[in-house]
Amino acid sequence: MHKLGTSDRPDWSLAVVIGAGGMGMAAARRLSQHHRILIADIDSARAKSAAETLRAEGGDASAIACDITDPTSVQALARETERKGGFRVLAHVAGLGPSAGDYGTIVRVNLAGAALVAEALLPLASTGTAAVLIASLAAHGYVPPAEVDAVLRDPTHPDLVARLSAAIGAGQATPQKAYQLSKYALRIYCQRASRAWGERGARIVSLSPGIIATPMGAREFDQSPRKHQMYAQTPLQREGTMLEIADAIEFLTSDRASFISGTDLLVDGGLFAALSHNAP
Numbered sequence: 213m214h215k216l217g218t219s220d221r222p223d224w225s226l227a228v229v230i231g232a233g234g235m236g237m238a239a240a241r242r243l244s245q246h247h248r249i250l251i252a253d254i255d256s257a258r259a260k261s262a263a264e265t266l267r268a269e270g271g272d273a274s275a276i277a278c279d280i281t282d283p284t285s286v287q288a289l290a291r292e293t294e295r296k297g298g299f300r301v302l303a304h305v306a307g308l309g310p311s312a313g314d315y316g317t318i319v320r321v322n323l324a325g326a327a328l329v330a331e332a333l334l335p336l337a338s339t340g341t342a343a344v345l346i347a348s349l350a351a352h353g354y355v356p357p358a359e360v361d362a363v364l365r366d367p368t369h370p371d372l373v374a375r376l377s378a379a380i381g382a383g384q385a386t387p388q389k390a391y392q393l394s395k396y397a398l399r400i401y402c403q404r405a406s407r408a409w410g411e412r413g414a415r416i417v418s419l420s421p422g423i424i425a426t427p428m429g430a431r432e433f434d435q436s437p438r439k440h441q442m443y444a445q446t447p448l449q450r451e452g453t454m455l456e457i458a459d460a461i462e463f464l465t466s467d468r469a470s471f472i473s474g475t476d477l478l479v480d481g482g483l484f485a486a487l488s489h490n491a492p
């Protein structure tokens with residue numbers, strides 16, 4: 213029975229959005245045009261306020277507090293998703309930039325957390341389900357040594373952080389390295405997971421943003437001269453916007469992308485191409 217005065221749309225499929233920060237909210241707002249939204253964040257007040265904003269705009273949204281690095285919390289997210297009748301879309305956006313955490317936290321959130329979420333939701337995926345996991349330009353143009361790669365291919369191992377430090381060597385365990393390795397491994401994770409998702413008729417892809425204007429991105433500019441140098445080489449000579457990322461997420465999770473799986477979409481204004489070819 214419809215509850216008067218609400219925007220409830222029980223007839224719509226569910227999009228689970230992980231991360232209620234800048235890009236997460238842009239993705240949720242876009243997906244809310246045609247999906248119910250379940251938005252999750254470790255910051256429960258942020259998730260709640262995101263859902264309230266979406267509801268105030270006519271969307272059908274609810275919030276859940278979830279720490280993606282905690283398997284119990286991720287299982288609770290999966291149970292809530294199941295209670296809502298399963299999901300059609302996963303937009304996994306939560307992540308930490310190199311200046312937003314220490315080495316271990318960045319590895320846990322960006323890699324272990326993303327893999328825990330994807331694995332917990334996989335049993336609920338069915339024909340037509342699509343998952344997009346946000347990686348980064350930093351995931352490209354780099355191949356780690358074989359012993360590091362072997363550790364990264366087991367992202368939900370309880371000792372991931374210690375095993376990775378041992379493999380990369382003392383002194384290498386910096387937040388910048390954690391960011392590069394975690395985003396690289398997330399991209400490879402989506403390639404490898406595409407078989408299991410495909411067995412359910414479902415798709416999984418990563419999306420690698422270049423330099424995007426978000427509050428997190430602005431903080432990284434303040435802390436990193438290298439980011440200024442990279443920005444100067446972007447062929448389109450500007451930052452990307454959160455709306456442009458939302459466009460790409462909307463496409464990748466739609467039926468128009470129905471044969472796209474196990475791959476990555478770079479949304480970087482041409483920056484990776486410029487860096488690869490030493491453009492002036």
Ligand SMILES: NC(=O)c1ccc[n+]([C@@H]2O[C@H](COP(=O)([O-])OP(=O)(O)OC[C@H]3O[C@@H](n4cnc5c(N)ncnc54)[C@H](O)[C@@H]3O)[C@@H](O)[C@H]2O)c1
Nearest residue numbers: 232233234235254279280306307348421423424426428429
């Ligand atoms: N902004 C850029 O230029 C850029 C470039 C490349 C990639 N990215 C990636 O885009 C994604 C989103 O960036 P953003 O600018 O929206 O970041 P943001 O900081 O605005 O949002 C990230 C959200 O993740 C949440 N979060 C952190 N740890 C969590 C945990 N353990 N469990 C659940 N939620 C957690 C935070 O509370 C926050 O709301 C990140 O994965 C980032 O690495 C951003």
